[in-house]
Amino acid sequence: MDKIKVALVDEHPVMCDGIQSLLSDVIDIQIVHSSRTVTDLIQKLYFDWANVVIVVLYTPDPEDAELISLLCKKHPKVQVLVLSMYRIENMIFKMIKAGAKGHLTSETNRDEMVEAIYTLRNGFDFYAKTITNLILRNYLNGSDEAAEARREREKSLSTREMEVLKLFARSYTNKEIADRLFISVRTVESHKNNIMRKINLKTTVDMVKFAIRNNIVDVY
Amino acid sequence: MDKIKVALVDEHPVMCDGIQSLLSDVIDIQIVHSSRTVTDLIQKLYFDWANVVIVVLYTPDPEDAELISLLCKKHPKVQVLVLSMYRIENMIFKMIKAGAKGHLTSETNRDEMVEAIYTLRNGFDFYAKTITNLILRNYLNGSDEAAEARREREKSLSTREMEVLKLFARSYTNKEIADRLFISVRTVESHKNNIMRKINLKTTVDMVKFAIRNNIVDVY
DNA sequence: ACTTCTTTAGGTGTTTTACTGAATCCTCTA
DNA sequence: TAGAGGATTCAGTAAAACACCTAAAGAAGT
Structure with missing residues (x-):
């Protein structure tokens, strides 16, 4: 052979x-x-x-x-x-x-x-x-509910949340994001809070990494 | 031998x-x-x-x-x-x-x-x-000025700045960083400001990306 | 009709950032 | 050996961002 x-x-x-x-x-x-x-x-x-x-x-x-x-x-x-x-x-x-x-x-x-x-x-x-x-x-975790729900949520960012996350991870400030999406700064904050709650992230640093991992933004 | x-x-x-x-x-x-x-x-x-x-x-x-x-x-x-x-x-x-x-x-x-x-x-x-x-x-960098200075700055983070950057990019809060390094929160802020000034970064998001690009932290 | 989720936004208090100044220490050099 | 310059430390102040909460309008599904 x-x-x-x-x-x-x-x-x-x-x-x-x-x-x-x-x-x-x-x-x-x-x-x-x-x-x-x-x-x-x-x-x-x-x-x-x-x-x-x-x-x-x-x-x-x-x-x-x-x-x-x-x-x-x-x-x-x-x-x-x-x-x-x-x-x-x-x-x-x-x-x-x-x-x-x-x-x-x-x-x-x-x-x-x-x-x-x-x-x-x-x-x-x-x-x-x-x-x-x-x-x-x-x-073995698959039958688990909490774990499954977490994984599920990880994929269920809404369109708006995706837009906000994308702009945020591209170094836009909240004000810039708000202006660009024609919404209030408070709404941007809400979206960011919801993103972090959904994906179970602690800080915005984690949010940046999440965006990079999921190819939502580049590292550059 | x-x-x-x-x-x-x-x-x-x-x-x-x-x-x-x-x-x-x-x-x-x-x-x-x-x-x-x-x-x-x-x-x-x-x-x-x-x-x-x-x-x-x-x-x-x-x-x-x-x-x-x-x-x-x-x-x-x-x-x-x-x-x-x-x-x-x-x-x-x-x-x-x-x-x-x-x-x-x-x-x-x-x-x-x-x-x-x-x-x-x-x-x-x-x-x-x-x-x-x-x-x-x-x-040789001593001769040139503006162009070379940028590259210079990009690589001359001090030890302390490196430590702060590393912890920050690992999602530590300023308070946590301060406690861990036994310094004031204000000092941590200073270091972060200096890092951004040195490397010419606009936001903390850029700082996270810089850390990832330079293998100072991982993406996860 | 009812629930659920999305999108929107405000209230309140804390944390972080932007910008500035400044004291102490260390190192290198004239 | 004195001085220059960077590293490290910390503070004041105003603005921005964040944490945690509530909440209303609309869309979508059961």
């Missing part, structure tokens, strides 16, 4: 070298590519010249999910294995939804990584124990 | 494995320790059982400088090599000041890392080209 062709994506070149070296003595595995971004890899990866792509993610960025989705679409034969340094359910689910077939965390080791690569090449999914624990806990 | 004993500090175990593997075929180098934090290493490192400690840092945290300083004090014979995933002049200078004898960035590769380890063991300092370029540009 041919060697398993593995491509790496890690924004830090040293880490690419490290993983490459980590897998160098596994005779069935061959590293065929290293890229700093998923976008780069998509361009480099002609003719599906890889069985497995390991994408290393350091910070939870919703955009990564889109990029992985794009990667899966452009190269359907490639199996994507995410190695995330964070353990945020929401993000991990996003990656799975985007088409990632496996997920490891920083708790992983060489053997698990090799096992994951083999498993993915053979057409099966592979999730680290730390991940499956998360997923299990998430399912 | 004895092998060079190298200890690793990386909060992500996989990365420790990766670097260990990366250096495994260098016959003169032997990895003797792996820790997730500098604090852990200090406790594990009896009798200066290492010539070089590689500390991998992902986000710019002033506390890391203090920990490295402590490490240098407790184990004077150990040479500290920092591998930072960021390139913020201010922080790099802090690490050097704290006693780090070398500094690499994510742009580094195996050969450079090996060279750095050898150099440090021999009692000399080693800074990656990307770092020396930063330092050079920093010195």
Whole structure:
């Protein structure tokens, strides 16, 4: 059987070298590519010249999910294995939804990584124990009411609230938002209060982060 | 001559494995320790059982400088090599000041890392080209004025300002920040104002985004 | 018709921001 | 060694934003 062709994506070149070296003595595995971004890899990866792509993610960025989705679409034969340094359910689910077939965390080791690569090449999914624990806990929470309601609310911002949130997260002041939407400053305050209550946020700082996480605004 | 004993500090175990593997075929180098934090290493490192400690840092945290300083004090014979995933002049200078004898960035590769380890063991300092370029540009900045001053300001947040920014961007209120840093709320306000003036930010929303962009805090 | 949610907005008191000034400490340099 | 300059500390004052509450008009569904 041919060697398993593995491509790496890690924004830090040293880490690419490290993983490459980590897998160098596994005779069935061959590293065929290293890229700093998923976008780069998509361009480099002609003719599906890889069985497995390991994408290393350091910070939870919703955009990564889109990029992985794009990667899966452009190269359907490639199996994507995410190695995330964070353990945020929401993000991990996003990656799975985007088409990632496996997920490891920083708790992983060489053997698990090799096992994951083999498993993915053979057409099966592979999730680290730390991940499956998360997923299990998430399912068990599913029957819960409070938790479910919270998650529900998280998606049910009204149109107006979205507009206010968007402008606020773009550094508009309350007065500017009020003028632009032809409403009172007090109404803007109300909307912001309601947003925070709905999503269960403590401060406006959290509101900014929420907007960034959900791609309502850019980080720039 | 004895092998060079190298200890690793990386909060992500996989990365420790990766670097260990990366250096495994260098016959003169032997990895003797792996820790997730500098604090852990200090406790594990009896009798200066290492010539070089590689500390991998992902986000710019002033506390890391203090920990490295402590490490240098407790184990004077150990040479500290920092591998930072960021390139913020201010922080790099802090690490050097704290006693780090070398500094690499994510742009580094195996050969450079090996060279750095050898150099440090021999009692000399080693800074990656990307770092020396930063330092050079920093010195040359004296000539230009307006344009260069902006870039200057953008990277010259003081330690205290960094601490305040970090806590603020982690959703702490001014009062909480004040209590934690044992200063007045008015002082916290001053620091926040100074940060915004230095980096030329309009609102606190921009400040949150700045912190996220520069990996000072995460998005969640 | 009734409930529920959205959108609107005000009251009141607290917190944060904008802008300014200023004292103390540390470091670097002439 | 004295002075310049930045870092760190704190305060006064007016404006803005926030927390917590109430509440009315309208739209949508049961």
